[in-house]
Amino acid sequence: MNLLLTTTVEDPILIEDTLTFLWDFAVIIGTISAIYLIKWLLVKLVEKFFHQKEEVLGIINSLFNALAFFAIIIIIPIYFGESAWLFNQVFKIGGSGISLFLIFMAIFIVIFAYRFSIVFKRYILRNIYEKYQLEKGKRFTLNSVFHYLIMFLAVFVSLSTLGINLSTLTVFASIVGVGIGFGMQNIASNFISGLIILFERPIKVGDRVLIEEIIGDVIQIKMRATIVKTLDNEHIIIPNSFFLEDKVMNRSAEDPRLRLRVNFGVSYSSDVFHVRDVALRVAEDITKEFPEILKHPKPDVGFLDYGDSSLDFVLFIWIINPHNEMKIKSTARFMLFKAFQEEGIEIPFPQRDLHIRSVDSKAVQMLYKDNPLADGKPKNNA
Numbered sequence: 001m002n003l004l005l006t007t008t009v010e011d012p013i014l015i016e017d018t019l020t021f022l023w024d025f026a027v028i029i030g031t032i033s034a035i036y037l038i039k040w041l042l043v044k045l046v047e048k049f050f051h052q053k054e055e056v057l058g059i060i061n062s063l064f065n066a067l068a069f070f071a072i073i074i075i076i077p078i079y080f081g082e083s084a085w086l087f088n089q090v091f092k093i094g095g096s097g098i099s100l101f102l103i104f105m106a107i108f109i110v111i112f113a114y115r116f117s118i119v120f121k122r123y124i125l126r127n128i129y130e131k132y133q134l135e136k137g138k139r140f141t142l143n144s145v146f147h148y149l150i151m152f153l154a155v156f157v158s159l160s161t162l163g164i165n166l167s168t169l170t171v172f173a174s175i176v177g178v179g180i181g182f183g184m185q186n187i188a189s190n191f192i193s194g195l196i197i198l199f200e201r202p203i204k205v206g207d208r209v210l211i212e213e214i215i216g217d218v219i220q221i222k223m224r225a226t227i228v229k230t231l232d233n234e235h236i237i238i239p240n241s242f243f244l245e246d247k248v249m250n251r252s253a254e255d256p257r258l259r260l261r262v263n264f265g266v267s268y269s270s271d272v273f274h275v276r277d278v279a280l281r282v283a284e285d286i287t288k289e290f291p292e293i294l295k296h297p298k299p300d301v302g303f304l305d306y307g308d309s310s311l312d313f314v315l316f317i318w319i320i321n322p323h324n325e326m327k328i329k330s331t332a333r334f335m336l337f338k339a340f341q342e343e344g345i346e347i348p349f350p351q352r353d354l355h356i357r358s359v360d361s362k363a364v365q366m367l368y369k370d371n372p373l374a375d376g377k378p379k380n381n382a
Contacts, residue, residue: 039065069111098162106158113154117147137204140221144198186239190224193240197221203243203250208322210249211238217323231326251322257294260317260325262332265310267346272311276301278343279315282335286317290328294318310348 089097121143129139198221203209207218209228216228216236226243228236242248251258266275283299293299297318304312315336319328340347 065115069115102162105161109158109161110151110154113150117150121146135204136206137201140205141198141201144221186241187224190240193244194221194223194226197226197240197243202253203248207250207252208325210251211236215325256320256322258319258322258325260319260329260332262315262317262329262336263304263312264315264333264336265307265312265348266340267348268311270311270345272303274343275311275313275345276303278339278345279313279336282332282339283315283317285335286328286332289331290319290324292319292321292324293328294320309350 089099090103091098125139125143125146129142134142197203203218203221203226205218205221209216209218211228214228214230214236216230218226219229219235220227221240225237225239228238230236264279266272279301280299283301287293287295287299299318300316302314302316304314306312315332317328317332319325337347339345
């Protein structure tokens with residue numbers, strides 16, 4: 001009897017709690033939907049007035065997205081302001097009680113800082129860079145420093161919002177330090193190497209580098225690794241410490257000029273002075289086709305060596321942009337081949353002269369068994 005009475009009394013309470021939960025859930029979904037509907041209508045309205053200004057549209061769209069998110073973060077805690085579960089202590093850190101509300105606020109601060117950093121870099125800093133014509137590598141360095149600084153401040157403020165005294169984290173920091181000294185040694189080394197690369201700038205974003213016979217362009221320098229895109233559009237992820245510990249050829253360093261070498265060979269019967277004149281004429285024609293080729297220093301032809309099958313030459317061409325190196329070399333080879341054909345200059349292929357000093361007698365018999373002069377005397381066929 002008592003069991004039946006208890007169940008009867010608790011059922012209305014359970015039903016009421018369930019209905020309250022469903023109502024709150026519906027309010028949350030409705031609020032989110034209403035906010036994003038208003039955001040969508042505002043964006044469409046703004047597009048009618050600024051349809052030709054993509055930069056203004058980007059800023060406004062990012063602003064509306066941020067406002068919509070922040071409205072959700074703010075409205076939900078206000079709606080549940082009288083709910084005990086939102087402000088009840090979940091756990092403690094260093095004597096400070098942590099509630100769900102404080103966790104939401106800390107997350108809100110970090111996300112706000114991240115969005116602010118992205119928008120500021122994309123629309124504000126970019127205009128400053130273009131105004132002062134900063135190169136691509138310096139832009140990436142400044143963007144990275146700005147982003148790390150903003151995120152560091154955001155984490156600091158969010159921890160303070162949680163009421164965490166940073167001095168209480170000294171033990172945790174000591175443990176992390178020991179972990180870095182042992183298990184995270186490579187990660188720490190790559191992170192510090194990344195900071196050195198960003199500030200010392202032995203390489204920078206946009207540089208053409210040669211790493212172990214692989215040519216590629218630096219497209220991104222991250223905290224742990226650098227991404228290099230090869231000429232075959234392959235992406236190589238290289239630890240940052242590699243660039244400080246191993247030999248890397250940077251073709252876009254202080255002086256962006258690069259001397260190309262186009263090797264070719266001609267037959268020994270060719271007039272070497274005529275060959276030089278033809279090659280220089282080809283270099284002049286290439287200069288007209290590619291603005292990257294410098295007129296000073298002038299193209300030059302060098303006589304390398306007397307090869308086994310050819311007279312070896314090299315055509316030197318100076319360029320200002322190493323990113324077009326392969327195409328210029330290929331075009332030079334095509335034009336040299338065509339010019340040599342028109343001028344009657346032979347491009348030889350490898351040749352070898354074979355001198356036989358002795359041959360086994362059985363081999364001679366097999367070779368000449370059907371020859372009438374096999375024994376050195378004509379056979380009598382009569």
